Amino acid sequence: MYAVIDIETSGGKFGEERIIEVAVFRFDGNEIVDQFISLVNPDAHIQPYVQKLTGITPKMVRRAPKFHEIAKRLVEVTEDAVFVAHNVNFDYRVVQEEFSRLGYDFQRKTLDTITHAQRLIPGLKAYGLETLCESLGILNSNRHRADGDARATVKLLALLLAKDTEKKIEGIARNRQDTTPDHSFSKLTAELYNTTGLYYIHNSKGEVIYLGQSRNLRNQIDRHFLATNERALQLQAEADSIQIEPTGSELIARIVEHLELKKLKPALNKRTDKYTLSQGLFIDVNDDKSVRSIRVQKVKKERPIIHFSDEATGLELAAQYCRNFGIQPKDVAMSFQLDAMQAFYNEHLEVQKIRVTSPIKRVWRTAFPFINAMLIDKGRKTGEKSMVLIEDGKLRGYGYFELEMQVADLETVKRSITSIASSSYLASLVYDHYHKGKFDEVRTY
Structure with a gap:
């Protein structure tokens, strides 16, 4: 049994997103046997870009049930089923966080349709839900809404089940707690769940042939070694080792990725990889x-x-x-x-x-409504914070600290940070992080 789910969230800081809409379809592999669809009052601000993307406004959710009012129904409709979503790590994390606020430990087997689409439908340029729907003729008349995207994911799952002659998906539903098939670097990635940072894939000569960053390194690296498109197969054939560089901060990972791609020019990265803001x-x-x-x-x-x-x-x-x-x-x-x-x-x-x-x-x-500021973000370990320094309106660098005294003196901060040459693109990455409310704190001086 599968519980195919999609959520829309309020946006904001990582870990503080609140559900504003949820749709769950209980699917037995042939037909939908139960469903639950609802707007949710998040008791939080809905970011303007979310309102624009989804069409969900504060007025629409004002009289909607709050999460604690729908929690029991979500437990029922997902019970004894595999939690399925397109990019499941996001949906599962946010749902778990909502339950955690209620003091309930929500645990389900999970399955990511992206991973299995890459395995069973090789050769596509991208594996986002919209791209897959267009490529496979799946109609989604209500995109970026939980109902429409969850229904489309049900249709995608049905197609994947039909193509899965090895029955790996059914095996997950029957037995496995981990949805990811094994590959050459499975032992390495097993310890990287929810780790934010960069990864460098080297060939046998020690050359970096691919690099990337992610908020979930395990999921991202697994995708490279489970996909079957031409570029992925070449990467799998040449990969000899993987170097991991945790950053804690998604922003620092994106900054370093951009700089490293420009410097190293890995053979298997696309030219556009270093410009994710399009x-x-x-x-x-x-x-x-x-x-x-x-x-x-x-x-x-x-x-x-x-x-x-x-x-x-x-x-x-x-x-x-x-x-x-x-x-x-x-x-x-x-x-x-x-x-x-x-x-x-x-x-x-x-x-x-x-x-x-x-x-x-x-x-x-x-x-940026400030000229000089320290933008505080998550660190690489418990007790550590990361920091991005803006001075005279320009990005100056980034660093980490554990003690408050380390950031109390500006000159000490300047000596300890990793300095970088500011550019409009790097500053844009900072703005993207700032606009989405992902910094823990903004300290102006």
């Missing part, structure tokens, strides 16, 4: 330096002022920019982006006092 903000100015247009679009050859993970985040910053400098969205927005930018403009009523004239500097001052 959207950018562009401002066109008139001869008198006034703003003619503001665009948020996919980054190609033209270099943006700032990068984003998605269009909605860029439009929100553009709206804040307009509010700060007395610009009406209707005068500068692209026609197809005007409604979204205007909606964000109406949300951001507070005006920041920014005394710079350059459009580029104005964008960055709008993005």
Whole structure:
């Protein structure tokens, strides 16, 4: 029996996301035998980018049940079933955290449809749910909502079960606690569950042929060695050893990954791997330096002022920019982006006092409402914190500390951090982390 689940969350800091919608379909391998679908009142702020992506607003969840009111039903519908999701580590973690707040230890076998799609449907460029649905002709008329995505995952699971002639998925449902088949580096990855950091895959000559980062190194590395597409098979054939570098902080992992990819140029990484933020903000100015247009679009050859993970985040910053400098969205927005930018403009009523004239500097001052700050994040072990230093509006470096006295003196901090050459892309990574509320603390000075 399988409990196929999808959740939508409020966004925010890692470990503090709250469920705003859940859908569970109890699937016996042939048909759905039970289901539960509900909006959930998170008792927390829903991030604007989540509202834009899902269409779920605070008004919609105001009268919805809170998690403690649906917890018993979730236990019932998932009992004695494998917990199935597309990228299961995320859904399972958030559900476990919700139950943990109630003092209940929620434990289920888990199965990730991404891992088995890579094994059974090789050769695709990507294995996101949307890409798989398009490639396999699976209709999902309600994307980015729990009901639509969970139903699509049920259809995907049914297809995978039909293609799984070795019956590995059924074996998991019957016996195994661990959904990941063995591979050459299984012993190494077994200890990396929920470990955040980087991994370097070396060939027999000691050369780095691939590197990456993840919030869950075990899951990410396993995917490389279970996939059957051409690039994965080449990696599996050449891989001789793996070096792990825990960072604790997802942001530091992304910063180091970007720098290392530029320096090492591993043979099996794609050129685009070092630029995971694919959207950018562009401002066109008139001869008198006034703003003619503001665009948020996919980054190609033209270099943006700032990068984003998605269009909605860029439009929100553009709206804040307009509010700060007395610009009406209707005068500068692209026609197809005007409604979204205007909606964000109406949300951001507070005006920041920014005394710079350059459009580029104005964008960055709008993005970061501080000039000098230490941005505190998770560390690599218990009792340790990581820190990113912003000075004079520029990213200066990162480091770790255990004692408060280590960050009490700015000069001591500067001597202890790993200095990096600031760039608009690295600063954009910091903004992405900051905008999503992932820092534990922001200390200005």
